[in-house]
Amino acid sequence: xxxxxxxxxxxxxxxxxxxxxxxxxxxxxxxxxxxGRNGAGKSTLxxxxxxxxxxxxxxxxxxxxxxxxNDEALGQLYLMxxxxxxxxxxxxxxxxxxxxxxxxNFDYNYAQKLANMFELDLNQxxxxxxxxxxxxxxxxxxxxxxxxxxxxxxxxLGLDANHRELFYRELVDNYVKTGKTFVxxxxxxxxxxxxxxxxxxxxxxxxxxxxxVDDVLEKAYLIAGPVKEVEQYTAGLxxxxxxxxxxxxxxxxxxxxxxxxxxxxxxxxxxMDLQKLxxxxxxxxxxxx
Amino acid sequence: xxxxxxxxxxxxxxxxxxxxxxxLMWLLLGGIVFPMVLxxxxxxxxxxxxxxxxxxxxxxLYIIIGCLALLSYSDFKILIQNGIxxxxxWKAKVIAFLGISGLSQVIGILYVFLIxxxxxxxxxxxxxxxxxxxxxxxxxxxxxxxxxxxxxILSSFVFSLFCILIGSIFSLFTKKQRRLIFLAxxxxxxxxxxxxxxxxxxxxxxxxxxxxxxxxxxAGYDKSTAGKGLNPTMPFIDLIIFGIFSGICSLKVMKHFxxxxx
Numbered sequence: 001x002x003x004x005x006x007x008x009x010x011x012x013x014x015x016x017x018x019x020x021x022x023x024x025x026x027x028x029x030x031x032x033x034x035x036g037r038n039g040a041g042k043s044t045l046x047x048x049x050x051x052x053x054x055x056x057x058x059x060x061x062x063x064x065x066x067x068x069x070n071d072e073a074l075g076q077l078y079l080m081x082x083x084x085x086x087x088x089x090x091x092x093x094x095x096x097x098x099x100x101x102x103x104x105n106f107d108y109n110y111a112q113k114l115a116n117m118f119e120l121d122l123n124q125x126x127x128x129x130x131x132x133x134x135x136x137x138x139x140x141x142x143x144x145x146x147x148x149x150x151x152x153x154x155x156x157l158g159l160d161a162n163h164r165e166l167f168y169r170e171l172v173d174n175y176v177k178t179g180k181t182f183v184x185x186x187x188x189x190x191x192x193x194x195x196x197x198x199x200x201x202x203x204x205x206x207x208x209x210x211x212x213v214d215d216v217l218e219k220a221y222l223i224a225g226p227v228k229e230v231e232q233y234t235a236g237l238x239x240x241x242x243x244x245x246x247x248x249x250x251x252x253x254x255x256x257x258x259x260x261x262x263x264x265x266x267x268x269x270x271x272m273d274l275q276k277l278x279x280x281x282x283x284x285x286x287x288x289x
Numbered sequence: 290x291x292x293x294x295x296x297x298x299x300x301x302x303x304x305x306x307x308x309x310x311x312x313l314m315w316l317l318l319g320g321i322v323f324p325m326v327l328x329x330x331x332x333x334x335x336x337x338x339x340x341x342x343x344x345x346x347x348x349x350l351y352i353i354i355g356c357l358a359l360l361s362y363s364d365f366k367i368l369i370q371n372g373i374x375x376x377x378x379w380k381a382k383v384i385a386f387l388g389i390s391g392l393s394q395v396i397g398i399l400y401v402f403l404i405x406x407x408x409x410x411x412x413x414x415x416x417x418x419x420x421x422x423x424x425x426x427x428x429x430x431x432x433x434x435x436x437x438x439x440x441x442i443l444s445s446f447v448f449s450l451f452c453i454l455i456g457s458i459f460s461l462f463t464k465k466q467r468r469l470i471f472l473a474x475x476x477x478x479x480x481x482x483x484x485x486x487x488x489x490x491x492x493x494x495x496x497x498x499x500x501x502x503x504x505x506x507x508a509g510y511d512k513s514t515a516g517k518g519l520n521p522t523m524p525f526i527d528l529i530i531f532g533i534f535s536g537i538c539s540l541k542v543m544k545h546f547x548x549x550x551x
Contacts, residue, residue, distance in 0.1 A: 052369055053547045069544075071293050074372035083548060085370040087363060101296050102371035147372070 002063055003027040003181070004049065004149060009058035011044055011205075018044045020205040022058070026183060028148065031175055031195055033213075033274075034185040036202035037282050042185040043081065045202070046151045050079040062149075075103060078147035080138045082154050088127025092137055095126060096144075105146040114140045117166060131158035139167055143174045153185045168195060193274040203282050213274065220277045221257060224250040225267035233267055241280030252280040297373055297381035298388075301364060305357055305389055312353050320344070342408045345416070347397020351445050354390045358382075358449045359456035365546050379543045382453060383536060390445040398438055417441065423509070423521035436521060443525065447532035454539040461542065463549055 004026040011019040018041045026032060036042045047053045049060050051067055051074055059066060062073040086095050092115075100106035115122050118136045129137060135158050142150050156164045172195055175182060184192055199216055201209035209216055223234050227249040238255035252272060263269065272280075290298075321340050328335030361382075368378050401416050414420045419437040427433035459467050488494060509523030 047548065050372075051374065069374040069376050071291070071372070071374050071377050074374055075293065077372060079370075085366040085548070087367055098300065098367065099371060101300055102293070102368070102373060 001028050002061070004067075005059075005061045006045075006049060007059050007061070009045070009048055009055045009060070011041075011048060011053075011055050018205050019048075019055070022202075022205070022207055024200055024207055024210055026149065026181060028181050029179050030181055030197045031171075032181070032183040033189070033192060033196040033199045034183055034202065035187065035189055035199060035278050035282075036185075037187060040202045040282070041205045042202055043153050046079055046081065046153050046183070046185055050074070050077050050151060052079065076148045077151065078103070078142055078145045078149070079151040080142040080153065080155060081151075082135075082157050084126070084134060086126045086138075088125065090126055092120070092122040092124055092126060095137075096122070096141070099141055099145055103145050103147060107144040107146075111140050111144040114143060114170065117170075118163060132160065132163070135159055136163065136167075143170060147180070149181045149183070151183045151185070155184060155186065156188060156191070164191060168192065171195060189275040189278050190273075196274070199274070201278060201281055208281060217271060217274065217277065219255055220272035221253045222250055222270045222272050222276070223253055223267060224248065224270070225264065229264045229267050233261060233264065240277075241283060252276065254281065293373070294377055294381055297368065297377055298384050300368075301381050301385040302389060304364065305354070305385060308357050308360075309350075309353060309389070309393075312357075316349070338408055342404055342411075344400075344404075346400040347394055347416075347441060350393035350397055351390070351448060354386065354393055354445070355448050355452040358386050358452035359459070361453070361456045361460040361543070361546075362549075365460065365543075366548065369546075369548065375543050375546050376540070378546075379540045383450065383539075386449040386453060387446050390449040391442050394438075394442045394445045398441065413437070419521070419524075423519050423524070426519065426521050440521075440524065440528075443528050443532075447528045447535065450532050450535040450539065454535045454542065457539045457542040457546070461545060 002025070006022055006024045006026075009019050009022040010017070022041075022045060034042050034045070044053070048055045049067065051060075051069065059068075061067065062070075062076060065073055067073045067077070090098075096106060096108065096111055100108070112122070114120075118133075118140070120133055120136055120140070126134065126137065135156070139152075139155055142152060142155075156167060159167065168191065171182065174180065175195075184196070186192055193213075196213050198212050199209060200207050223230055225233075226247055227244065230249045230251050234251045234253055237253045237257065239251050240254045241252040243250040254277065257269070321337070324340070325335050325337065327333075364382070365375075365378060369375075398413075401411070401413055405412055413434065414424060417424075417437045417440075419440040420433065423440075424433050424437070427436065459470070462470060507523060507527050509520035511520050
């Protein structure tokens, strides 16, 4: 099982290049994070993977078969996006029935249970829902649909803190029970960081980080101390960001440290969390001074 | 047909039936119930039998189903959300509309005969355009009737296919662009008619004999059989070719469908 292999995807809108040579692999049974700032190309990439829009170049394969106009492959993918593709005049129960008809094996019981948990009345029409409840409805579908690969594009848009927490809990629970693959595209990293196993960071249409979260964070450091000592210690290392307060400087380093280098007593080395790493990787260098 | 394709056909057929019933209900309200209520209120005479007799069900369904075939983007949106490819959508839409338009014409034909039997409505000969134009070609009335039924069904198929093509072309554009194109087409049509009429008044131009010959050929006009009615084979061939052309073109157009920011 190769999973999804995205190869050399390029996409431009008018004269703006959105994706430049994207290569990545999504293996079955993992929770992936697709992280990037607004306009980085996350939604475009997910739309291409799920055949909603076309790439200018490149291929998307699922277990060796192209996804392009392939019903069998598309039936294994589900994209929950902020765009509302459901009919406004349809009742939520009818939309569940449509999902069952076209995907098969929709988990009605679980959907009802989730609707109760989120206090969503399934007899309402989709068009009458608020932004938050539209998101909730789409999240319920994405958790109950039998697709092996579920793509969640900004899944907590418009949700309050309680609903967000409830969703993350259900996501992990669903993942453990079904073994589905989830790809979560978001810029709210702090909340989702604990759930992710693998991360793609996209910047200016290119994947700049592709690795398991533990491996990635293993190479992410915050070197703090007096400006002069920190600069000496980090010289030649991959410094992705800096923060300065008076004579104290914090340098964010992504990559291996030089084990030969002696750490001054006044300088400390700490691990970076995913959010800090993301912010520094996707900021232009020095922007945070 | 795969299970998925069958499910999409079922899904689309159900949606079209629902829309069709909705439109018919309004037509019934506007065409029969409303005038009836109005006549009660104003005290004027209202003839329900006459109203039922005057319903041209076949052509009415023909037009309504054609209009419903124009709507593409809303179905596409929900199907792409549910993992359906564009090709499957096209295939299912064509099958659904061929089935519904064929069925509607059968109902239309039966309605004409039923009304004729029960309410002394118009006979099929006057009702069917095909019978009026090509009926004289046939010596056997039964064959003429059968051919006209076939023509009615085939023409409804082709009209639906053509409407699917037009609807799919419009679906490539945003709402705003569609409105502008619609306005541009109306303007073009009005200006075109005025220019043609003006040109005709000024220069009195005549249509080229080549164009007339082509039109005669397409209509099945044959000098040797002149006066006996036109040859009915040609309109069948025309329809089949036009239907295939519309079907292929709509597939090509639908393959370019994509989700828009609207």
